[in-house]
Amino acid sequence: MKRFILNETSYHGKGAITAIPTEIQARGFKKALVVSDPDLIKFGVSQKVTSLLDEAAIPYCIFSDIKTNPTIENVQAGVAAFKAAEADCIVAIGGGSSMDTAKALGIIINNPEFADVRSLEGVAPTKKPCVPIIAVPTTAGTAAEVTINYVITDAQKNRKMVCVDVHDIPVLAVVDPDMMSTMPKGLTAATGMDALTHAIEGYTTAGAWELSDMFHLKAIEIISRSLRGAVANTAEGREDMALGQYVAGMGFSNVGVGIVHSMAHPLGALYDTPHGVANAIILPTVMEYNAPATGDKYKYIAAAMGVKGTEDMTVEEYRAAAIDAVKQLSADVGIPADLRDIVKPEDVPFLAQSAFDDACTPGNPRATSVEEITELYLKLL
Numbered sequence: 001m002k003r004f005i006l007n008e009t010s011y012h013g014k015g016a017i018t019a020i021p022t023e024i025q026a027r028g029f030k031k032a033l034v035v036s037d038p039d040l041i042k043f044g045v046s047q048k049v050t051s052l053l054d055e056a057a058i059p060y061c062i063f064s065d066i067k068t069n070p071t072i073e074n075v076q077a078g079v080a081a082f083k084a085a086e087a088d089c090i091v092a093i094g095g096g097s098s099m100d101t102a103k104a105l106g107i108i109i110n111n112p113e114f115a116d117v118r119s120l121e122g123v124a125p126t127k128k129p130c131v132p133i134i135a136v137p138t139t140a141g142t143a144a145e146v147t148i149n150y151v152i153t154d155a156q157k158n159r160k161m162v163c164v165d166v167h168d169i170p171v172l173a174v175v176d177p178d179m180m181s182t183m184p185k186g187l188t189a190a191t192g193m194d195a196l197t198h199a200i201e202g203y204t205t206a207g208a209w210e211l212s213d214m215f216h217l218k219a220i221e222i223i224s225r226s227l228r229g230a231v232a233n234t235a236e237g238r239e240d241m242a243l244g245q246y247v248a249g250m251g252f253s254n255v256g257v258g259i260v261h262s263m264a265h266p267l268g269a270l271y272d273t274p275h276g277v278a279n280a281i282i283l284p285t286v287m288e289y290n291a292p293a294t295g296d297k298y299k300y301i302a303a304a305m306g307v308k309g310t311e312d313m314t315v316e317e318y319r320a321a322a323i324d325a326v327k328q329l330s331a332d333v334g335i336p337a338d339l340r341d342i343v344k345p346e347d348v349p350f351l352a353q354s355a356f357d358d359a360c361t362p363g364n365p366r367a368t369s370v371e372e373i374t375e376l377y378l379k380l381l
Helices: 016-026 038-042 047-055 072-085 096-110 185-204 210-231 235-255 259-271 275-293 297-304 315-332 345-357 370-379
Strands: 009-012 032-036 060-063 089-094 133-137 149-154 159-164 172-175
Touching (some): 016 047, 032 047, 032 072, 032 096, 089 096, 096 133, 096 149, 149 259, 159 259, 172 235, 185 210, 185 235, 185 275, 185 297, 259 275, 275 370, 297 315
Parallel strands (some): 032 060, 032 089, 133 172
């Protein structure tokens, strides 16, 4: 038996945010907590949504005490803010940091026995759906608006907690490329490569099956053709990437990922490395490592990325072609080729153990070990 969970409703395309007031009113919500990070508020991105709430006379309060890699303390502050606002819904505006904070605080409001946050790690036995979340992504990468996953940093232990909960998925996703148009090139590249990692890992993960494969292959195709354009800030590239990352999220949320994510998470916890950058650097090396356990899937990855003649290639050739296509896309959008400027060699034992213990590791198509993950980190230095 397999399970598939998606948003109740989603809106896509330019101007999609105009549906938000109507949806709030139709659902009978009285007051929103707007969860968004400080930079989005500072640069007026969040205001694109809050101005619509103002016009519709929908009351709201803003919570923005959120770090790039949100912490337990950020979540607990958000819970207090929600209670103080006497809100009944959340409008989450941002990338993974805003979405993940919103999910965690929304879960805790309706499941207060998890107020310590740490007990949410893994697959938590929550009983009630979270506070209704309207998710408005401003990055084309995390797909947090359509997933049942979120990640919170335990700053005391220098580690990220991966949380998986069917009760945390936003009721409404509003994927408007205009909300992503102010992303700088570096962030566009990083989040786009994060989306590609979701699609490739989701396609090759141990839990993959026909329904998820359909989403992941299409996502690889869309992302591969549009990321360069999105980084160049073309309207078509932005719109395609907004869709591609969402399609990837529809898949991987339901089947999981693998050790690219496992290895990226401790880099974010220890060095505050942007998650998309970490994934992009690690992805080709892990693809090489996983290749023997992926059957003929790299043939279809290569074809989806625009490689010609894959049907006439040997197994070795199409696996190499898929990996090379990922390396080329990553280089074209300015991602570093290795971890030399990020990882301190003396930290590798801690990183490898953290990665092995990560909730994403069991989904990897090839069984691994602390020793083999250590070798992968060292290869990237």
